[in-house]
Amino acid sequence: MTGVSVVVPTLGRPSLAALLSALAAAPAPLPVELLLVDDRPERAEPLALPPGIDAKVLTGRAAGPAAARNVGWRAASHEWVAFLDDDVLPDPDWFARLAADLTGAPAPVGGVQGRLRVPLPARRRPTDWERVTAALADGAWITADMAYRRSALEATGGFDERLPRAFREDAELAHRVRAAGWELRRGSRTVTHPVRPEDRWVSVRTQRGNADDALLRRLYGRHWRTELDIPPGRRGRHLAVTTAGALAAGSLLTALLTRRRGALAVAAAAAAAWGAGTAEFAVARIKPGPRDRREVVTMLATSAAIPPMAVGHWCRGWIRWRGARPLGTTP
Structure with a gap:
């Protein structure tokens, strides 16, 4: 050379x-x-x-x-x-x-x-x-x-x-x-x-990368992680936690407006599911860390914020990149 x-x-x-x-x-x-x-x-x-x-x-x-x-x-x-x-x-x-x-x-x-x-x-x-x-x-x-x-x-x-x-x-x-x-x-x-x-919110900001993951899913199909040698992620869990949170909020609002006990029961169950999912995520991030007060507070706050941010950025990318193809290919 x-x-x-x-x-x-x-x-x-x-x-x-x-x-x-x-x-x-x-x-x-x-x-x-x-x-x-x-x-x-x-x-x-x-x-x-x-x-x-x-x-x-x-x-x-x-x-x-x-x-x-x-x-x-x-x-x-x-x-x-x-x-x-x-x-x-x-x-x-x-x-x-x-x-x-x-x-x-x-x-x-x-x-x-x-x-x-x-x-x-x-x-x-x-x-x-x-x-x-x-x-x-x-x-x-x-x-x-x-x-x-x-x-x-x-x-x-x-x-x-x-x-x-x-x-x-x-x-x-x-x-x-x-x-x-x-x-x-x-x-x-x-x-x-x-x-x-x-700063302590960096993990929330990095969720913007989910829009790029959506592009790769469009380009390479459902097995894109295997194709590109990328480790598994938590998007499925993030979607479940986000859905539970949205259902809890929606059902609680319905219960307050209509006073239906059934809606309140759904809100309570969905809130419990959201809390369990958020707690599991937070513990998984806290356990291997220094566990000092700042880190624990940061992990609790960001573990609640990350799932909806991840899902939102994924949806944004999924909509934006519909019809996308890999470089060097033609429609």
Whole structure:
């Protein structure tokens, strides 16, 4: 191989400077082209790069990481394109191991994934958000550190820009790359992915990803999780809990307006089902965590809010993406 293009989509977070400094300090045994895709709104100030960083800055469209990565690889000069997120820290030998991962990879290999390390607290149990981040270390083909042949990206059309979040877009691309006849491998290079500080409502905001899951269900059918190597979720339980809550509220309103005892009995039964489902979800999230007051209160509140948010975003996506087809297919 003659060299590698490293593509980093960024929102200009402070972690970018640490990433660029780590890349600059790592010996590179092969030519490297560094491409930063600034995915902030156009009105944002220019990126402030650390001294001595030789990088080409490209303008994204503030349309999410999938679109930003497409901008990056399409401007790349080398056959191999390595994608890094702007909040990871490569090991000092990252370039050397990247070269070893890619050099000699036979033509059927279209992508090589790096290893991900997520440091967790040593003296206490991790929080729910820390566990969610730590799960990335076991993820398949995640683009926190993933290298693809440019020819594989060209053959498949790259990332699906209908997936606007850092959620499922890497798994969906990997599926199409393999379906096109390429192989994917795991390499030996390693990056560290620190847990990003977040507020206590982050788990509720991330439910927007259910709209993306609805798109994938439209694209790949009822077995889409198996097709894309995505673990089972809780959407069925969320739907049951949300339905019970809605039934309880509706029946209680009916009982208040009509004074029918039957409606009040239905409301009580549905409320009990909602409470049991919410409690089961909360306990499942509290039990492995630190169990301090803040975490317990956060888990109780968000466990009540997540089911209806998940169902609502799924329905929104299901309606929006009716008739959607995978990239490269025609109606």
